[in-house]
Amino acid sequence: MPQPVLHIAQAPAADPDAWDRLARELGPEPLALVIVLAAPSAPLERMPAGFGSGAPVIGCTTAGEIGTNGYTEDTIVAIGLPARDFSADTLLIDDLAGLDPDPLISTLIRRRAALSAQHPDWSHEFAFLLVDGLSYREDALASVLATGLGPVPLFGGSAADGTRFLETLVLQGTRRLRNAAVVALVRTRCPVRVFKLDHLRPTATRMVVTDADPARRIVRRINAEPAALEYARLLGRDPAQLTPFTFAAHPVVVRVGGHHHVRAIRQVADNGDLVFYSAIAEGMVLTLAEPMDMEDHLRRELGTLSSPTPPAAIIACDCVLRRMEAEEKQKAFALSQVLAAHRVVGFSTYGEQFSAMHVNQTLTGVAIYPPGPTP
Numbered sequence: 001m002p003q004p005v006l007h008i009a010q011a012p013a014a015d016p017d018a019w020d021r022l023a024r025e026l027g028p029e030p031l032a033l034v035i036v037l038a039a040p041s042a043p044l045e046r047m048p049a050g051f052g053s054g055a056p057v058i059g060c061t062t063a064g065e066i067g068t069n070g071y072t073e074d075t076i077v078a079i080g081l082p083a084r085d086f087s088a089d090t091l092l093i094d095d096l097a098g099l100d101p102d103p104l105i106s107t108l109i110r111r112r113a114a115l116s117a118q119h120p121d122w123s124h125e126f127a128f129l130l131v132d133g134l135s136y137r138e139d140a141l142a143s144v145l146a147t148g149l150g151p152v153p154l155f156g157g158s159a160a161d162g163t164r165f166l167e168t169l170v171l172q173g174t175r176r177l178r179n180a181a182v183v184a185l186v187r188t189r190c191p192v193r194v195f196k197l198d199h200l201r202p203t204a205t206r207m208v209v210t211d212a213d214p215a216r217r218i219v220r221r222i223n224a225e226p227a228a229l230e231y232a233r234l235l236g237r238d239p240a241q242l243t244p245f246t247f248a249a250h251p252v253v254v255r256v257g258g259h260h261h262v263r264a265i266r267q268v269a270d271n272g273d274l275v276f277y278s279a280i281a282e283g284m285v286l287t288l289a290e291p292m293d294m295e296d297h298l299r300r301e302l303g304t305l306s307s308p309t310p311p312a313a314i315i316a317c318d319c320v321l322r323r324m325e326a327e328e329k330q331k332a333f334a335l336s337q338v339l340a341a342h343r344v345v346g347f348s349t350y351g352e353q354f355s356a357m358h359v360n361q362t363l364t365g366v367a368i369y370p371p372g373p374t375p
Contacts, residue, residue, distance in 0.1 A: 063160035070336020108148030129156025133350030146356035157317025264360030
């Protein structure tokens, strides 16, 4: 039997032996990197510095996990990258508020070169980012990282806190950090494809942001009218009926570089402002989007990654709004079956990163194929 491309372990967050169980399931094989995706209820204060192999450990808190059977909650999912096929270097950015681009770009270039020199015969690479989902700095960070990474494809997710929006933590070793991010540079002999997908299509309904606070991702007025009232009017809804489920079912998108990217709404403030998950600015033209069938779309899009060779595993960052929509439409079980069939593991996020962009209501990830010719 061929060796697994990734080692996957899973344990209930409430299990007092969760960390020992994860270590046993990851096994004794030397690992290049361990990724820990933990429910906010997990006992992170007891998380070990390593899992037997001495591999670096990174991770974050979640708004739900994706385990071997699809969507799950109140669990800890650990992903091990075997050293036989992967080499990794992790970089902690411990002060997002004081982000200094030039030193970070220089460090990334040096680390990439060093990793390449260690394994010059391994030609595949990607970068994986985990970032504080309440930092409001994901947009700026993704842009800086893309500059330093050059041709290396980047994907990632924003740490979450269920649906509480109180404390989102990034993990490095035994450290639990806010206002921080960690990026893993990964080089491998396994072919990889970094991808992004969403099930939304733009409609003809457009609106213009006429008053905003970009630093706090707040929109005060749309089309010169109070933001929540105007958004509700365009939907034909009573403003009192606006809920997270409404935002998940009726997102807005912005056109950048010939493609539409979601700018998801997080909540309505007490004063009627709209609070967004990602960057927003005055003058931005937003287009109302409508969802396609989530199950059909996910099956079709993941299926394209299997042509001509199915991936051995997929690591994914899936927006919490997608999970909310799936639950509201009673599609969560069906989506779980699709995710499990395609060997997807990961977590639900407060936002996703892809290349130089911070996006919402998407699924970003890396498909990892068995060693051999590029599929």
